Amino acid sequence: MKKLSVKRQLLLYFVITLSFALGIIYIQYRSYQYSTELQQDQTEKTNDLNTINQQTQTILQQLEQYVEEPVEDNHEPLATNLDAFEVYIGQFNQRARDAIDVIPLRQYVSNMIRLTRQTIIHVDQAPVDIYNQTFREVEQRVQYIEEEIFRLLDKTLTQYQALAELEARRLEKFNTLVLTLVLLGIVVTLFVALNVSRRITVPLDALTTSAEALAEGDYYINNVDGGHTKELSVLADSFNLMRYNITEAMREMKEKARMRELLREMKLKSLQNQIQPHFLFNTLNVISRTAYLEEAKETDQLIHALSGLLRHNIGELDHLTTIEAEVASVRKYFQIQAARFGQRFSFQTFIDENCLDSNIPPLTLQPLVENAFIHGIEPLDEQGVIIVKVSREKKTMVIEVIDNGIGMDQVKVKRLLDTTQPIVDTKGHSTGLGMTNVKERLRHYYSDMRFDIQSKLNQGTHIKIILPMTRMEGDKR
Numbered sequence: 001m002k003k004l005s006v007k008r009q010l011l012l013y014f015v016i017t018l019s020f021a022l023g024i025i026y027i028q029y030r031s032y033q034y035s036t037e038l039q040q041d042q043t044e045k046t047n048d049l050n051t052i053n054q055q056t057q058t059i060l061q062q063l064e065q066y067v068e069e070p071v072e073d074n075h076e077p078l079a080t081n082l083d084a085f086e087v088y089i090g091q092f093n094q095r096a097r098d099a100i101d102v103i104p105l106r107q108y109v110s111n112m113i114r115l116t117r118q119t120i121i122h123v124d125q126a127p128v129d130i131y132n133q134t135f136r137e138v139e140q141r142v143q144y145i146e147e148e149i150f151r152l153l154d155k156t157l158t159q160y161q162a163l164a165e166l167e168a169r170r171l172e173k174f175n176t177l178v179l180t181l182v183l184l185g186i187v188v189t190l191f192v193a194l195n196v197s198r199r200i201t202v203p204l205d206a207l208t209t210s211a212e213a214l215a216e217g218d219y220y221i222n223n224v225d226g227g228h229t230k231e232l233s234v235l236a237d238s239f240n241l242m243r244y245n246i247t248e249a250m251r252e253m254k255e256k257a258r259m260r261e262l263l264r265e266m267k268l269k270s271l272q273n274q275i276q277p278h279f280l281f282n283t284l285n286v287i288s289r290t291a292y293l294e295e296a297k298e299t300d301q302l303i304h305a306l307s308g309l310l311r312h313n314i315g316e317l318d319h320l321t322t323i324e325a326e327v328a329s330v331r332k333y334f335q336i337q338a339a340r341f342g343q344r345f346s347f348q349t350f351i352d353e354n355c356l357d358s359n360i361p362p363l364t365l366q367p368l369v370e371n372a373f374i375h376g377i378e379p380l381d382e383q384g385v386i387i388v389k390v391s392r393e394k395k396t397m398v399i400e401v402i403d404n405g406i407g408m409d410q411v412k413v414k415r416l417l418d419t420t421q422p423i424v425d426t427k428g429h430s431t432g433l434g435m436t437n438v439k440e441r442l443r444h445y446y447s448d449m450r451f452d453i454q455s456k457l458n459q460g461t462h463i464k465i466i467l468p469m470t471r472m473e474g475d476k477r
Helices: 005-068 073-095 103-125 129-215 230-273 277-293 297-313 323-344 365-377 408-417 437-443
Strands: 346-353 384-393 396-403 450-455 461-468
Touching: 005 073, 005 103, 005 129, 073 103, 103 129, 129 230, 230 450, 323 346, 323 365, 323 384, 323 396, 365 384, 365 396, 365 437, 365 461, 408 437, 408 450, 437 461
Parallel strands: 346 384
Antiparallel strands: 384 396, 396 461, 450 461
């Protein structure tokens, strides 16, 4: 549904109200027009009948004067009035051609005009008794006309009275209808006004409440609904976007604070491990040469492995290393553990040669392997296996650490994957770093990386890391 602006909603409200008012005015006008036409029709009919009555009486009087004294002064006005009356009767017949009740009157008038003209002719040409007889016939027709006009007037007045009463009742009903429509219009107008007002005030109240909550530091409020008004929807969407940006900025600030804490912890451990490193390495080299001179080759290999492992662990943590160096360090770690536990476990690596030169944060693989060994393999009574896989899939590098140890429950898996929980993690033998630390450092370098843990009690653990290859190629920070 398309959202309307406040201006268009108000314009629509005005058009609806105006249309309703014009409709009521039109109905009132039509009712008035009908009453006027009815009154006009009755008035015209009454006037026609009165005119015919008056004209016939006048012509009868003029004819009587002419019969008594047949001179030109009496003949001329009679002939003139008779001609004019005949024209008027022609017009009347045209207007009343569909009226059945005036047919007798029309016949009487027609006979009266015909007999009048015969009387005028007989006065000039016929004996006295003949035109006196036609004159009496004219008088008789005039009497018929008068009686018929009185009958028609009485009928017209009766009909008009009945129509007037009917019109009065209709007008009363119409006034009731108009009053009902006006009240309905007021109700509809109030409803539309309240609806338009609610569409404006409800989103504004919600926006005000959310803005106050945001000002007080509550950044996790629900999104504001702008309703069906275009301007308020734009305002609400802008406010929601602002709140989201503020929330994301706060989250990023907390995440950066967490990373600074991690780096500070790593630097502290690095400083702790760097106490007299040259003295430690020189001492290990002396012990290694002594074992070699005494032909204790196994001891020499262990000391050499330990020296290389320590050298890798206390190196510079701010720079990336390679997969090849990480795998070599892990192999040294297992060389030392193999001397301690013998055949209780085996270590397998499957490394794609195309990934050996890929960059990776230092101390990524070793803490994961140490965690698998300490918490998965050591408590196991049977033969333990730890597998490290590094492969390339399209534009990503996949790192997997798999063990058949005692595993863990889903509660611990979720806690390790939850970035919002405090960092409470177990530490490795040689690095002092745990799984959560590794995950957070990887996220610092690769924001779009994936870190997944699949584990069940007594069914081992499978850690899978997916890193983008584009970042690892040529990044030597």
